[in-house]
Amino acid sequence: MKKKEILSKGRQDLLNAFGKRMKTLRNQKGRKFSQEKLGEASGLHRNYISDAERGTRNVSLVAILKIINGLDSSISEFFAVGFDNIDTLNLYDTFSVE
Amino acid sequence: MKKKEILSKGRQDLLNAFGKRMKTLRNQKGRKFSQEKLGEASGLHRNYISDAERGTRNVSLVAILKIINGLDSSISEFFAVGFDNIDTLNLYDTFSVE
Numbered sequence: 001m002k003k004k005e006i007l008s009k010g011r012q013d014l015l016n017a018f019g020k021r022m023k024t025l026r027n028q029k030g031r032k033f034s035q036e037k038l039g040e041a042s043g044l045h046r047n048y049i050s051d052a053e054r055g056t057r058n059v060s061l062v063a064i065l066k067i068i069n070g071l072d073s074s075i076s077e078f079f080a081v082g083f084d085n086i087d088t089l090n091l092y093d094t095f096s097v098e
Numbered sequence: 099m100k101k102k103e104i105l106s107k108g109r110q111d112l113l114n115a116f117g118k119r120m121k122t123l124r125n126q127k128g129r130k131f132s133q134e135k136l137g138e139a140s141g142l143h144r145n146y147i148s149d150a151e152r153g154t155r156n157v158s159l160v161a162i163l164k165i166i167n168g169l170d171s172s173i174s175e176f177f178a179v180g181f182d183n184i185d186t187l188n189l190y191d192t193f194s195v196e
Contacts, residue, residue: 011160014159014163015159015160018159058158058160059159060156060157060158061113061116061156061158061162062109062112062113062156065112074182075177075181075182075184076177076178076181078177079173079177080178083173083174086173088167
């Protein structure tokens with residue numbers, strides 16, 4: 001039987017906040033700036049971009065900066081908004097169910 | 099023969115900036131707030147803390163927030179300072195030598 005990892009609320013909050021911020025900044029660059037275009041601009045595969053926006057990928061620091069570059073943003077600008085309501089008390093638990 | 103990865107300057111700039119910011123905020127919490135103490139406060143092993151401070155680890159988003167929690171900081175505060183001089187043009191290359 002395949003194990004499925006269930007993310008704790010805090011982890012999912014964080015990944016969702018990251019994806020939402022990505023999508024907001026991508027949309028600010030215009031309707032034609034698709035996930036595929038962001039992939040090209042950041043040097044990452046469009047599936048990676050899609051996963052990150054949906055909050056299903058725990059992105060690394062280097063990938064984060066690639067995405068931010070692709071969005072023509074900066075680290076300070078990217079993280080200034082949207083990350084203050086994460087349930088950090090619940091960041092540490094992970095669960096597995098079969 | 100063992101392969102050794104040489105990080106591009108941009109990647110190393112980024113990991114160094116992260117480690118430096120960690121260390122600055124850790125030191126602001128007092129001389130007794132060691133890497134080991136930060137490890138306990140963030141739920142990460144002290145070796146992980148040591149690697150991250152030395153810029154030898156490409157930390158993930160979830161680990162980043164654990165560290166920031168351990169420092170009693172916030173994502174927006176952590177990333178507001180120290181990340182603006184990274185050589186992003188050179189972020190994409192990796193080299194391997196034998």
